Amino acid sequence: MxxxxxxxxxxxxxxxxxxxxxxxxxxxxxxxxxxxxxxxxxxxxxxxxxxxxxxxxxxxxxxxxxxxxxxxxxxxxxxxxxxxxxxxxxxxxxxxxxxxxxxxxxxxxxxxxxxxxxxxxxxxxxxxxxxxxxxxxxxxxxxxxxxxxxxxxxxxxxxxxxxxxxxxxxxxxxxxxxxxxLLGAGGTRLPDPPAAAATEGRGTKTPRRVWGLAALALMIMLCEGVANDWSTLHLRNVLGAPAATAALAYGAFSTAMTVGRLLTDRVAARFGPVAVLRYGASAAALGLTTASLSSSVPVTLTGWTLFGAGLSGCVPQLFSAAGHADPDAAGTNVSRVAGLGYVGMLAGPAVIGPLTQVIPLHLTFFLPVACCVVAAATAGILRPRNAAPTRLETPDGATDSGSSPAHVGPETTSDTHSVERSHEH
Structure with a gap:
């Protein structure tokens, strides 16, 4: 390298x-x-x-x-x-x-x-x-x-x-x-494969795909915003936990987010970004559902931990896909995804507040659960337009046709394992 x-x-x-x-x-x-x-x-x-x-x-x-x-x-x-x-x-x-x-x-x-x-x-x-x-x-x-x-x-x-x-x-x-x-204009790049989709963003359909990624970023980051502002209040006000214990909810979420992001790159390289978003969002939905319905503090903390772990790798995959859609417009595309995502981060906590006037706090969490379900169902948007779905063999011998092979952005490379690997952190 x-x-x-x-x-x-x-x-x-x-x-x-x-x-x-x-x-x-x-x-x-x-x-x-x-x-x-x-x-x-x-x-x-x-x-x-x-x-x-x-x-x-x-x-x-x-x-x-x-x-x-x-x-x-x-x-x-x-x-x-x-x-x-x-x-x-x-x-x-x-x-x-x-x-x-x-x-x-x-x-x-x-x-x-x-x-x-x-x-x-x-x-x-x-x-x-x-x-x-x-x-x-x-x-x-x-x-x-x-x-x-x-x-x-x-x-x-x-x-x-x-x-x-x-x-x-x-x-x-x-x-x-x-x-x-910092890298110069265009960065340091290896030669693109013949079928690389480096120009996939040049067509008229690219804005629709980028806006689709931005909409998913809004939903995922809305979920992050809800956890940031309401996780501690959930344990404190709904379960009646002491203040010190309630603080562990956000701590569990943020720790799981950090650790998950340190590990996600290896998972994405093995199973592809579609799988990261699909199964990550699904795990997040399961975790928040568990936290919402549980009356046990340990189980609730486990739910918030799973919520953070599931969400951890989702936003980076969306940013990556937007940036790789068209290398010449990477900044503009990332700004669209990041901008709407930031709106979601701000809107999440703000929406939950008024909802608590109508339904209990723990039931308002089914709004971010629904966002996670939508993200999991539409994870295929991360698959490159010119890359067909592939069946990946999992450790137990099963297959998964929902993710693309290890690749970066719009490119599907056959030499991923020939590139020198270095530690992620």
Whole structure:
């Protein structure tokens, strides 16, 4: 494997960790920032919509820019914008300035999210095997690092400006140091096979397929948003668990998500992305159904764990398929999928709230269960248009015709195992 490709992969890991770290540090400092600005929880809730709006705008803006100027140029600039933006909320003395700061931070986050995923597509194309899920696991690891570092910095009694200013400087250094290792325009690629579908996205039907992937991303990320905001409240309010025990629900979900993403690339290489989405979404539906109907805390925690494990590999497969649909429009296609997915992440928690006025909280979870069922039923959208379904032999001798062979994006390669394998993490 070319050294430049290895370095490009390491640089991509660095940017994913950085993105998770920056956003995690903002989250850790929310209570102090809210106090400094003198606002209520309700006002903060409305201001957080500006963070989401900025992120969505950044995603749509940077997609075409990445296609035009290349991820090597756009990723470092996006990382610098996100790093600089993270310090702004710490300076905000009132609601108006905090809203403007969150808009800028969201813009930087959205730009970095799409551009680094577009670069990850280039890296994956070069490796000619799935590597996307490990990058998304790196984002989660960045959030864990932020929680640990943030707790330590807060224990020192530093102000939000000092803490986030330090974080911003670290982010700018990482953005600059990792930039030279990024792949150039077009990335480092192995020769395409004769029947490769690198141009499958050039036809008039491509937008429909990409929007289909985006719709699935919305549903899957809606499920993630529900788990993020309601899993702990579920154990606390429905099962009457102590606060410390209730917190384990989100911990179980997020841990399963991280571990699952570290393992998913190997599963996708063996059974194909269709199988990852189909069986992952099915497992997630089973897990959340179990959690919703159980009156036992251990069983409920098991259900939330299975929910996280099932969802863990789904979104990376959707991003990968969108990026590989047309290499020349990878940034734009990823921005569509990421943008709608982000809408789902924000909408999930917001939808559950009003539903609890009509039905009990645990029954509202059948909305994300339904989303998982739809995702499992339509997983075939990940199969390349020109690749026929294949029957894969499973360890017990059974066959599965629902997934395509190990491949990356639209390409079906016969030499996957001849490519040098390296550890996913």
């Amino acid at each position: 070319e050294r430049s490709l290895r370095l490009g992969r390491l640089a991509t890991f660095a940017y994913f960790v950085l993105n998770g770290f920056l956003m995690g540090m903002w989250i850790v400092h929310i209570p102090d920032i809210e106090h400094r600005a003198g606002i209520s929880h309700a006002v903060l809730g409305w201001l957080l919509l500006l963070l989401g709006a900025g992120a969505f705008a950044g995603m749509q803006l940077v997609g075409p820019l990445t296609d035009r100027f290349g991820a090597r140029t756009v990723v470092p600039l996006s990382a610098a914008l996100c790093s600089a933006g993270v310090v702004l909320p710490g300076w905000a003395p009132n609601a108006w300035t905090l809203g403007a700061a969150l808009l800028v931070l969201g813009l930087g986050n959205g730009c970095l999210d799409v551009s680094m995923n577009a670069h990850a597509i280039q890296v994956e194309h070069g490796y000619r095997r799935p590597v996307m899920s490990a990058f998304h696991a790196a984002f989660s690891i960045g959030g864990v690092l932020a929680a640990l570092a943030g707790a330590r910095m807060l224990s020192w009694g530093w102000s939000p400006v000092a803490n986030l200013g330090t974080v911003a400087l670290v982010g700018l250094v990482v953005a600059a140091v990792a930039a030279p290792a």
